[in-house]
Amino acid sequence: MKIYIVDTTLRDGEQRPGIALRTAEKIDIAKLLSSLGIYQIEAGIPAMGGDEKRYMAKLMELGLKSKISAWNRMSIEDIKDSMDCKPDIIHISIPSSDIQIKKKLQKDRIWVEENMKRCIAFAKDKDYEVTIGLEDASRADPEFLIKIIGTASLMGVKRVRYADTVGILYRQAVYDRIKKIKRQFRRIDLEIHTHNDLGMAVSNSIAAVKAGATYVDCTIGGIGERAGNCDYLKFITAAKTFYGLCSEIDLKKGLKVQNSILRMINPAAS
Amino acid sequence: MSISLGNNKVTVVDRTLPEILSKRRDIKILETIYFCWILKEMGVDLIEIDAKFLELIPMTPSGLVFLLRVNSKADVLRCLKGNVKYCVLSEEVLWDVETLRRAKSFGIKTTVEVKVEELKDIEKVKNLCNLDLVDEIRLIGMDSIIDLQWIDKVKNLSKTINKAVNICPQNMFYNATALAVEAIMNGINSITVSFLGCGQNKGFAALEEVLAAAKVISGGKLKLDLSKLPEAAEYFTSLSGIGIPENKPVVGKEIFNYQAGVHADGIEKDPVTYEPFDPSMVGLRRRLTIGKHSGKRAIQNKLKELGIICKVEEAANILNFVREKSIQCKRDLLDEEILDIYKSLHWSGRGVSSL
DSSP states (O other), X not given: OOOEEEEOIIIIITTSTTOOOOHHHHHHHHHHHHHTTOSEEEEEXXXXXXXXXXXXXXXXXXXXXXXXXXXEOSOHHHHHHHHHHOOSEEEEEEEOXXXXXXXXXXXXXXXXXXXXXXXXXXXHHTTOEEEEEEETGGGSOHHHHHHHHHHHHHTTOOEEEEEOTTOOOOHHHHHHHHHHHHHHOTTSEEEEEOBOXXXXXXXXXXXXXXXXXXXXXXXXXGOOSTTOBOBHHXXXXXXXXXXXXXXXXXXXXXXXXXXXXXXXXXXXXX | OOEEETTEEEEEEEOHHHHHHTTOSSOOHHHHHHHHHXXXXXXXXXXXXXXXXXXXXXXXXXXXXXXXXXXXXXXXXXXXXXXXXXXXXXXXXXXXXXXXXXXXXXXXXXEEEEEEOSHHHHHHGGGOTTGGGOSEEEEEEOTTOOOTTHHHXXXXXXXXXXXXXXXXXXXXTSOHHHHHHHHHHTTOOEEEEBGGGOSSTTOBOBHHHHHHHHHHHTTTOSOOOOTTHHHHHHHHHHHHOOOOOTTOTTTOTTTTEEOSHHHHHHHHHOGGGTOSSOGGGGTOOOEEOBSTTOOHHHHHHHHHHTTOOOOHHHHHHHHHHHHHHHHHHTSOBOHHHHHHHHXXXXXXXXXXXXX
């Protein structure tokens, strides 16, 4: 089994309050990540406009080995902004828990599903590879998750991200939930996105791999919202130990790259 | 027994003190005792200490229950003198029948610490010599165990040898908290942890993470007051000299700071959208910060907090300058800096809305 790392240092990582990277720094970080053999770099949110959009377009011109993805809210306007940058992958985040749907969007499940269909169709029509992210999946109704994965699958989406947005899962729960989805959608690739609020992001990602997830979201140094995300080097170390996976990844080089990136992110701390 | 998950009553042992005090020369006695009291208030049943602790505080404070790490026969006598009723010994001491019998004759409850690395090691424990002379087995390590079968194996071991089993996962592969949480969620009734997970060889399961996880996963049914965690963190830093990273799970001072547009929008509508639990549960507060990733509404809210009402279009203009300055400074902006931007635009003669 091969594990594909999706690095989100430049999106979820940079969102951590206190971090503000310059365009040149983001480009340098993307180059370093690509040199590590990272499969996909979630490079940012073009809908932020201005510098972010210009940086993403510039990044695409470099032709890095890693695939570059742009993160989008479930909005045609956001997706248009991403398309202006011509990323390899358009990632659309689908708020999937009732907490997110009712309290944040102030909509209902039908609206979410219909809007998701419109957004996927819009991006697919322009021949983009589309992945969807089930935001706050860990607090969502599992039946609703199955329904929207089914809908997305019928529209040609081949990969779905399961996001433990607020970091409340533990590995037994991760294993059971990923296994259940995998059993129902054998042809869909699953991607796990964990947060470290209870100190279990690495363990949960490992459990997801055991259950059949083949894409794992990480950030360098585990930086991210609140207590952060799954730490890249820690995950690779654990994956090598537990399953002999990621054997092609050189930990020494990883450590060197991590130090360089963390120096750019927070020069005062280095 | 402070943790009660359904029918499972869990004993929590904290081993922070031997881990942090053994290397220090300047031990602050009063702060050490305060730290112990906070641990107790948060749900710790047994506080592990070593001989050095008893040298400094020969009579242990009443109201707290201690477990002495015994390294020699002389330490058993220290237990008696210090009124310590529990001790933990290393696996090698199992050969020392005299020490075991002595502890038993004094009515001291003994735990023996056995290293377990893989699943198959759990089976081997039942073949150790003189197990009948100890009251409890502590399984330490388990770093490489991922298979959920480990829970059943531990329960079987406990049944076969008719002894209580305590779990003390180490954190070599970043799995310790998950193992400890898994243990208490699945009927294992005794765990050993340390504050911040501190300890040699990448440490142990972090006390604060395990307790917060148990509370969150049980849906708040677990009556456990974790609001003194910031105080415990301060004592920990003072005693150990170890600073706590701002984003450390559960105790990091900045874990409830928020900024990104989509998060700020959600939290303003209802914090439950982007928070795993209310910050007050762990004695912290949420804070809106303004920087590169802020959105227009966050600017409006921050200015409102500072006594200024502005329209969305005005906020959009201010935001451009905020982002520019945040990137230039490589940090979030202070309230004064946001006010300066507002004033410079407002008083430039162009007016904020005309920009």
